[in-house]
Amino acid sequence: MRGTILHLAQSSEAGVARVVTDLAAGQCATGDHVIVACPAAGTLPRTAARCGAEVVRWDAVRSPGPALAREVAGVRRIVGTVRADVVHLHSAKAGLAGRLAIRGRLPTVYQPHAWSFDAASAVLRAAAVRWERTGARWAHQVVCVSEGERTHGVALGIRSRYTVVRNGVDLEWCGPPEVSAREAARSRLGVAGTGPLAVCVARLCRQKGQDVLLDAWAEVEERMPRARLVLVGGGPERSVLAARASSTVRFAGAVVDPRDWYLAADLVVLASRWEAGLALAPLEAMACSRPVVVTDVPGAREFLPRRQVPSAVVPLEDPGALAAAMTRLLADPATSRALGEEARAHVRRHHDVRRVVERMYDVYDEASRVWAAGVHGPDEHL
Template sequence: MLSPRATDPGSVTVLHAVQPGDGGVARVVADLVRAQRAAGLGVAVACPPDTVLSAAVRAEGAEVHDWRAGRDPGPALVRETASLARLVRAVGPDLVHAHSAKAGLCARLVVRGRIPTVYQPHAWSFEAVRGTTAALARRWERFGARWADRILCVSEAERRTGEAAGVEADWSVVHNGVDTERFASDGPPRNPAPTVVCVGRLCRQKGQDVLLAAWPAVLAEVPAARLVLVGDGPDAEGLRAAAGPSVRFAGDVGDTAPWYRAADVVVLPSRWEGMALAPLEAMASGRPVVVSDVDGARESLPPAHEPLCLVPPEDPAALAAALGRLLGRPELRHRLGREAHAHVLSSFDVRRTGAAVADVYRELAAVRGAEHREPIAQ
């Protein structure tokens, strides 16, 4: 039976099931937990231990449960699902909010519609793989949608991608948001050389290999330019081998805000996204961004910036041209940075995101509050 308190929107207890313990998903969840704790909701988080996320949500006063889960499906899936089932029984949530593909898989297998479930892909699983694996991922997403009361997308483009793959669901779209005060800056940087910064996990999704392929053409136009890659990941070794002396690897950092402030231009040449967080953070810092035209990119940019700042994915020549154009025109950079900052303030404040997600919870609690549901099997 659904807990009686679930019919009261002000007293919902939510369990966030999250696999990525770092990166953009972790930042989104940490911001949601902060907002939900401030609003008086009961909040528990199941996530990998000893991660940025576990530390952040524990600092917010949330109930944290260690969930040892890897990014990819494999032989450990049965154990990971059973472990999450035990956590769901222990927490007894009124609502489960599953973030990313692995948590979405395990949580929906565990709950199977018995209590209200929100699934937030943060970019679709079938975009990350190819061939037979992609076909299987699409099949699962179509099947698994029956066990989500709501699929929560971070952009209209992400929702359209799901629909095009045959996923039939009750949808909500809530754009990502950022802490505009945290990322505020006091004006353009004063770098001795034009500096491009890319913040993101060093992996195929984020496209740093495309950026390094474009970089020689950028140097041909702006010889003094410097590139900084902020982050770590499975592709780090290969990227280091492909980089020249004008490229710096900053590694994983606890606070990305100083790197945005140090940038003349921030770039993210992703192959796929839902709506990337890094460009929003960069724009909150008053920096112009160059991004690939993947899901969420057009929705995140000021419309007038698209001709200058949006490039086709996996197109080093177009990427180099966009970066060279901005690096060679300081006044254009500064104007775009001011406009980007105003755009984020008006449309992508994290408080707006938190309120919109709370509205989704309230709607589900109202719809499901009077319904009978069998308990999770012991």
């Protein structure tokens, strides 16, 4: 592209931060001027700056509310200053404030990273769907990370120009798959000599379902008393979850680099209530040769080796099924290692982050083409 790309993100931690950082790193390496506008807190400002992006402060909170007018004004100031060739909006709040501020006056790409209405209460869900239908007119491309996410939006009447770009992983970052890497990681983390280890890397919030995971873990403990569970991540539900966790559960807090936890694990699990597809953490775990167990969110099956789907995907909010899947893998190290090796090969074939960067350039080119043609709404044709 060789131009100026502006990434706008409210979430400056966890999976969104990783996606934005990976894109920024690849785009900077290509020679583009990359600007990341995000809140000052979180990991994203530091990781984006390290990969060569210019970081601009954008003060924004997660939920819509009284601060929205100020957040929209902040986007207008940033856009007026940086003169971007394309604007890439990441997640619901950036999608809301960014589209209200820009209104299609620049080539605009919106990437929900899971639809906002799935996180809304019953009272707010209808309003969130109405907004996404309205806001679609101000996005020249909507990027979904799975066909399931795209289908979900279409089914609710969000008419837009969709492109599916599945998540990718920095394969060089993932490290060696050897058994020695597992033992070295356990030593660094202070869990050397422990029994079977399950790890969940996710923000501690209702979406990620750690409450369901703890219910399942109570069953795992009964069958495997030496097993341990580590929850890696910070978030609003920590105190509530900690109050109900047993002594075999450890809270590791938020980490900038979760790689050692993947390498230390025998199994990586995520009990999400909703996602855009498969969250980034299970993909990273697979790239580190670790088997995963995930819930059957739309699109999750698209990311896994086909023969692993029956054992790796469990129903939503079903602690019994989750416990059974975890126990099978934790009790059978040889099968777990074989599944992990197969998962690593699958990710290397299909989810290299370099392909994501290349695909996103195609998305930017298409958004620019639609914008240049003066198309303003999803119902218009070139």
